[in-house]
Amino acid sequence: xKANELRSVIISSREWRDKTYGNTYYAARVMLNFGMDNxxxxxxxxRYGYGNQAEYDAIREIAKQLNVNFDGFNxxxxxxxxxxxxxxxxxxxxxxCKKKDLKKWF
Numbered sequence: 001x002k003a004n005e006l007r008s009v010i011i012s013s014r015e016w017r018d019k020t021y022g023n024t025y026y027a028a029r030v031m032l033n034f035g036m037d038n039x040x041x042x043x044x045x046x047r048y049g050y051g052n053q054a055e056y057d058a059i060r061e062i063a064k065q066l067n068v069n070f071d072g073f074n075x076x077x078x079x080x081x082x083x084x085x086x087x088x089x090x091x092x093x094x095x096x097c098k099k100k101d102l103k104k105w106f
Contacts, residue, residue, distance in 0.1 A: 001066065002066065003067070003082075004083045006032060006066065007036065007085075007087060008032070008033055008036075008087065008089070009031070009032055009058070009062065009087060009089045009090070010030070010031040010090045011030050011054060011058045011089070012028065012031075012092045012094075013029075013054035013055075013092070014027055014094045014097040014101055014102050015050070015054075015093060015094065015095045016096075016099050017096070018099075024049065025046055025048055025049070025099075025102065026046075026047055026049055026050075026053065027043070027044065027103070028043070028044040028058055029041065029042075029043050030042050030043070030044065030058045030061070030062070042061070042065075044057060044061065046102055046103060052091070054093065055091050056072065056073070059072070059073065059076070062075070063075050076089060
């Protein structure tokens with residue numbers, strides 16, 4: 001997929017918190033152009049991070065796949081400035097999952 005073909009991004013993530021050490025981990029599924037002919041999907045496996053880290057890492061991976069400069073949360077704003085259209089981004093985070101829920105997603 002090329003950067004000028006991207007219209008929507010859906011990031012679905014699950015978070016698990018290690019109660020022993022207090023660390024938070026996540027896994028995410030990212031769908032590009034959901035419902036369109038050129039739809040793509042990829043997974044981000046078990047990773048360390050909390051808050052909106054899943055969204056940040058997903059944007060980094062999308063920028064790498066589309067071969068555009070990664071500028072954090074401004075990446076899609078930069079695509080708008082270059083191509084003249086907005087990209088719809090939807091983020092869904094499920095918290096307090098079990099560790100096995102993150103691993104069985106793959």
